[in-house]
Amino acid sequence: MAEGKALLASLQSQFDLDDFRKLHWEGSFEDYLNIVVQQPQVTRTAHQRLYDMILSHGTEEVYENKEKIVHYRFFTEFGAKLGESVYGLDRPLMQLVNAFKSAAFGYGTERRVLLLHGPVGSSKSTIARLLKRGLEQYTRTDAGMLFTFAWKGDDGGWIPCPMHQEPLLLVPKELRPALLAQLNAQKPDSYPYEIQIKGDLNPYCRHLFNERMQRYQGDWQRVLQDVKVVRMVMSEQDRIGIGTFQPKDEKNQDSTELTGDINYRKIAEYGTDSDPRAFNFDGELNIANRGIIEFIEVLKLDVAFLYDLLGASQEHKIKPKKFAQTDIDEVILGHTNEPEYRRLQNNEFMEALRDRTVKIDIPYVTRLRDEIRIYEKDFNSARVRGKHIAPHTIEIAAMWAVLTRLSQPKHANLTLLQKLKLYNGKTLSGFTEDNVMELKREAAQEGMIGISPRYIQDKISNALVAHPEEDNINPFMVMHELESGLRHHTLISDESQLQRYRELLSIVREEYEDIVKNEVQRAIAADEDALARLCSNYIDNVKAYTQREKVRDRYTGNYQEPDERLMRSIEEKIDIPEGRKDDFRREIMNYIGALAIDGKRFDYKTNERLQKALELKLFEDQKDTIKLTTLVSNVVDRATQEKIDVVKARLIRNYGYNESSATDVLNFVASIFARGQTKK
Structure with missing residues (x-):
């Protein structure tokens, strides 16, 4: 018993009570206005908050083939904490973050669906997952805090706003210009955004607001006494500010999963299904308000869903059943693969969606050192206990993976393996950085085909368990697994492709022989x-x-x-x-x-x-x-x-x-x- 008490005491001493109280802050509307004056960033839009969250982890300017590229540490350093770092995609990620930046400053992309497009296993889902986890962590910090509100019920309890809306939406429209003029006049010059109040309360809160305005005969200040402002911490598990939608079988899809549905048990209590109190505003677009919603395989959505998506992106409005259009503020991020995207391009009925989409290609990695890092995070001495991974084992597997993604060079004096080495930063006689840039321009679709990192990871795993009597695995064991698995690979569609992959394995095998001969010689x-x-x-x-x-x-x-x-x-x-x-x-x-x-x-x-x-x-x-x-x-x-x-x-x-x-x-x-x- 004494030991259990000591353990509990030890755990309690590690629990940060001050942090808990800070995250569960409550106050009046007046208290919230004081916070807005001192820290206007609490009023940011979803796109502004997401962009600032990425920047908060720092940036680094790097030069690749004479071109300046911004490396966002969020995707590597924050990703490393989750074991999901994204390597070798600085260019696509720079395009993605530029879209967030444009949206943050209101240049138009805030009214678009951001579509991550690429082959299977190219990190699309990982990027979306990192953004969601990043927002969760960011809203727990002072820099990323934001607030919502709750209504005092007739029984003395508190009813939270179902869509976690911004407390400033409680200000009547006729009073907003005067308030915004004062707030923007007082905001520090270092704050880059204009404080804005966009949209209106959701039907549920609007009903409670109007009811209290009548009860208190138009005394708005008195209405605010029935409101408490609370700190909001985004959480996908608690369905606060972060939503994820995954299409199901077309026959079972229901648009109410996005915009909420009638609560039939409460119709008897309120007398009509058009009373907002008899409606559950718990669709994915509702609960993701002020944060981000991820659409997995977005182009597999039924047409009825796409209509909701069009309004959500362009007008920032959704249409719950039986109610007027409702304002939302959220980042809409979808991802899809090449076959689904081709279907979108060929479907004339999808023109409206194509027009509202910003496509960002997320290819496979084509730089060897980045591909190696992908596997090293999964297969290192800390994780592979009892097995030694011989030098060059991961390098050789990564080399073959990258070769499958490269286009045959048009230059007569350049082999595919030499091209891989040029991309990896090695200098070859007769080739300059300008030549490397030209090679990349000639093969714009490089990285959109080839072997997925998942296949490599699976085969390295197979090699680790296939030789229990060995205390190490070597490149030949992994190459055997890679080759033997090709015949059963579900994404290899024809014999010529299979033959090409085998020929590339022979090239890699010869390169490994040269490497080890050189090592033994030295x-x-x-x-x-x-x-x-x-x-x-x-x-x-x-x-x-x-x-x-x-x-x-x-x-x-x-x-x-x-x-x-x-x-x-x-x-x-x-x-x-x-x-x-x-x-x-x-x-x-x-x-x-x-x-x-x-x-x-x-x-x-x-x-x-x-x-x-x-x-x-x-x-x-x-x-x-x-x-x-x-x-x-x-x-x-x-x-x-x-x-x-x-x-x-x-x-x-x-x-x-x-x-x-x-x-x-x-x-x-x-x-x-x-x-x-x-x-x-």
Whole structure:
């Protein structure tokens, strides 16, 4: 018992009572006016509040291919807290936020349905979900607070406004201009919006207002005494300010789900079904007032629903059954996929909806590093317990996914894999940032087709559970899952598409072989002292060659001609042709001379090409002493095993392998050398 009491006491000490009271603030209409004068942002429209919510998380300007892009941290940093960050979609998200900005300042998009359009699994639902969760969190802060009101009932209880309307709507229309003039005159210059009172009370509140005006013989101030203003915190679960509508079977769709329905149990009490007190204003458009409503697969809506949507977007009004048009203030966000959107375009009866729609394409990610981040948030050491994910496993899966989304380049000297690398920020000889921009313009529909991230996630998950005896998964396991699942993929419609995806897997497999061969080569040649000695020997010979001198043998002391065979064996590793060797050697010596003038010493690590050449040369010299190919036959002597263990330790320390995955990759590379499949 004592332990339970202690636990409760500990929990109670962590409960923020002040925050609870702040979120459940209540006051008079006069108190609310004081808040409006001091903090006019409490009167913002739904679009203004949503736009400010996104900005409150900060922005960052980045340049991509010479184009300035605004990165909104809300979609990554706030999304990370929910485990739903959106990566690689800065351009579409910038277009979306610009639409919110335009709507916030009343430039026209506040009267449009914002339609997120893209292939399945491209983050449309995630973006909508983040906006809803963001509003929930924002309205709990001082910066995002807003208020609604409740009526005092005849029994002394309080009746909340069913549509959570703005308390300023209680001001009679004839008094609004004078009030707004005073409020706007007092608002700080830093507040960017004009305070406005738009629309009228909903039928229920209008009925109560008029009833009290008659009861108190037109004394508006007395009517306000029957009103209390309360803090409003948006919540999808509590159906306050956030709505979600998902179409059902066409035969079962009912427009009252959007605009509310008659409460038949109360008709007997009030005598008529046209009394607003006998009506439930609890449709999705009603409860989402002042916030946001998400329409899932919006273009699957029945025509009757679309009429409601047209009025809600253009006129900011809805038509509940038996009542006049009712004002609403909310962001209408829908999302759909390509087949449904094509149906909209081909349907002449949908012209009105097309005219009131702002389409924002949400494509698949086409930048490799962003695709990798999508999977890393789901498959990391914290979440994948007991399994080590070998280096490049996620990278290779992401590489294949991105390749399926890219269009074949028209440039004759550019492969699809090179195009992927250009998009990922790598520089290729003969291609500038302008060329990359041109490639993207040529393929405007890139990212609207291809493999969904969900497929990749499913196959990585399969690989994790398909090999219970293994303590790690590697790229080959994942590639096997990717390929074996293609035949049963529901979105692959023809044999040619299937064949293309398999060919892209072959490209990725070859790229992985090159990557691991390079890693093993560097691990073998990672002897710093040996590299330094080789570099010193090379530089001595190059110096003697360029100055037409002889080289002194460090062992015999005799002078001899520069070792052309040594110099060429290094230079050929980085494709320096015979005709360019003199230029390359002079460049090296000029660079060393420039460093000497500044009092600096030459370090081969500062020259990436030379470092690579030295590492490849050292690898060539040492691979025979290590006898890597003997791993295939499992006949390894003790001295060789010690050298292999050193290489394995370097793979673990420098490249992120564990014991078993390092052994696997060494065996794999050994099998390549055993087959004689090395590339120069």
